[in-house]
Amino acid sequence: MKKLVIVILVSIFCLTQNIFSLEKNRNYSDTIAFIKTLNSNFIVKELDTVEYKSYKYPIYKISYNPQKENKGKKYLIISGVHGNEPAPVYAIKDFIISLNNKDVKRKDLQIDFILIVNPFGFEFNQRYNGNNLDINRDMTKLKTREAQILVNNFKPKNYDKVFDFHEANASGFFLYCYGVKNKKISDNILKELAANNVVFDNKYKDKILEVENGKLYVPLYASIYMKNKETVTTGIFYANCKNSFTFETSKNINIEERKRIIKIILKFIIENA
Numbered sequence: 364m365k366k367l368v369i370v371i372l373v374s375i376f377c378l379t380q381n382i383f384s385l386e387k388n389r390n391y392s393d394t395i396a397f398i399k400t401l402n403s404n405f406i407v408k409e410l411d412t413v414e415y416k417s418y419k420y421p422i423y424k425i426s427y428n429p430q431k432e433n434k435g436k437k438y439l440i441i442s443g444v445h446g447n448e449p450a451p452v453y454a455i456k457d458f459i460i461s462l463n464n465k466d467v468k469r470k471d472l473q474i475d476f477i478l479i480v481n482p483f484g485f486e487f488n489q490r491y492n493g494n495n496l497d498i499n500r501d502m503t504k505l506k507t508r509e510a511q512i513l514v515n516n517f518k519p520k521n522y523d524k525v526f527d528f529h530e531a532n533a534s535g536f537f538l539y540c541y542g543v544k545n546k547k548i549s550d551n552i553l554k555e556l557a558a559n560n561v562v563f564d565n566k567y568k569d570k571i572l573e574v575e576n577g578k579l580y581v582p583l584y585a586s587i588y589m590k591n592k593e594t595v596t597t598g599i600f601y602a603n604c605k606n607s608f609t610f611e612t613s614k615n616i617n618i619e620e621r622k623r624i625i626k627i628i629l630k631f632i633i634e635n636a
Contacts, residue, residue, distance in 0.1 A: 387486050387487060388486065388487060389449070389486050389488065390486065391482045394456070394479070395478065397460060398423060398425060400463070401425070401463050402463055404427060404467055405427055405429075405459075405463065406425075406426045406429045407423055407424070407426075408423065408424045408426070409421045409422070409423055410422045410424050410512050410516045411508075411512045411515070413483065413493075413508050413509055415492075415493030415494070416493075418486075420482035420483065422477070422509070422512055423477070424475055424476070424477055425475070425476040425477075426473060426474070426475050427459070427462055427467075427473065427474040428467045428469070428472060428473050429473055430471075434471070435470070435472055435473060436472045436473070436523045437472075437473045437474075437523055438472070438475070438522060438525070439475045439476075439477070439517070439522045439524075439525045439526070440474060440476045440525075440528070440629075440632070441476075441477050441480060441525070441526070441527045441528065442455050442477070442478055442479070442480070442527075442528040443477075443479035443480050443481055443484075444481055444499045444509075445481065445484060445490045445497075445498075445499060445529065445530075446482075446483065446485040446486070446487060446490060446491070446492075447484065447488050447489055448490075448528075448529055448614075449485070449488075449530075449618070450530055450612055450622050450625060451528035451529070451530070451610075451625055452478060452479055452485065453618070453622055454528075454621070454623075454625035454626050455476060455528070455625065457622070458625075458630075459478075462633075468633075468634075469634075474633065475522075477513070480498060480509055480513065481498055481509055492508075499529075499594050502514070502594065523604075524604075524608070524632075524636060525606065525608070526628075527607070527610070528609075528610050528612075528625060529609060529610065529611050530611060531567065531611040531613065532613075532614055533564040533567045533574075533611060533613045533615070534564045534567070534613065535561075535562040535564040535565075535577070535613050536556065536561055536562065536563055536564060536577055536612055536624055537563060537564040537574045537577045537579055537611050538552065538553070538577065538579065538608060538611065539609035539610075539611075540578050540579065540581065541581045541608070542581065542582070542605065544606070545605075545606060545607075545608065546580075548606075548636055549608065550578075551631070553577050553578060555627060555628075556577070556624065556627055556628070559623075559627050561577075562613075562616075563576055563577030564611075567579065567611075594609070612624050612625060
């Protein structure tokens with residue numbers, strides 16, 4: 364029994380040492396430094412801090428066209444939940460900077476951005492957080508500090524729509540459409556992407572669900588399965604924000620093309636959604 368305990372402790376120690384001996388691929392502080400240059404179109408709020416040994420990461424919410432009174436629409440855009448999915452982070456960062464240099468066109472629309480949910484994973488280019496846990500499978504149990512921060516600072520009734528950006532090992536772009544209510548917007552986004560020569564996936568499978576022409580439709584009968592996955596989007600969906608969308612760019616194409624696709628979607632959201 365003592366030998367077994369020693370083996371387990373050594374294994375845990377080695378795993379911990381391995382995580383913190385990883386080589387950094389990116390610098391979180393440098394990536395988010397632009398928030399200091401944002402003008403009066405934005406308000407930046409530090410939600411909380413995530414710490415792993417010597418690593419300390421503040422997580423920010425960037426609010427575009429913040430409404431003094433809750434009379435208009437309010438959207439939430441999330442990215443960087445998985446650290447090895449960088450294209451959404453870079454594309455959304457570019458998009459925010461572009462908004463900084465333009466007049467606000469839709470005065471009744473506020474968009475909140477949580478740009479990097481998983482700073483540790485982002486820096487070390489790994490899917491999981493610093494405790495080797497998947498934040499995107501933790502919206503019920505809330506074992507991860509990152510998921511706790513999202514839940515503690517998110518009030519579903521405040522958001523009309525939520526857009527969560529990810530990347531997948533797929534042949535092309537696809538999106539998750541949750542229920543009939545969201546079909547129109549999903550179809551319009553796909554139509555806009557098709558007009559811009561974006562290649563769609565037709566092969567990706569998520570258990571019982573399959574992509575068709577870039578759309579993975581989640582009907583009511585499959586909703587319990589989706590809930591059990593405990594993803595960020597489905598967690599928000601079941602927290603009473605039914606207008607939730609997940610976008611998946613393909614890791615198998617170059618990052619500039621992935622960024623281009625994401626920027627087309629962002630432009631559509633701010634102009635037409």
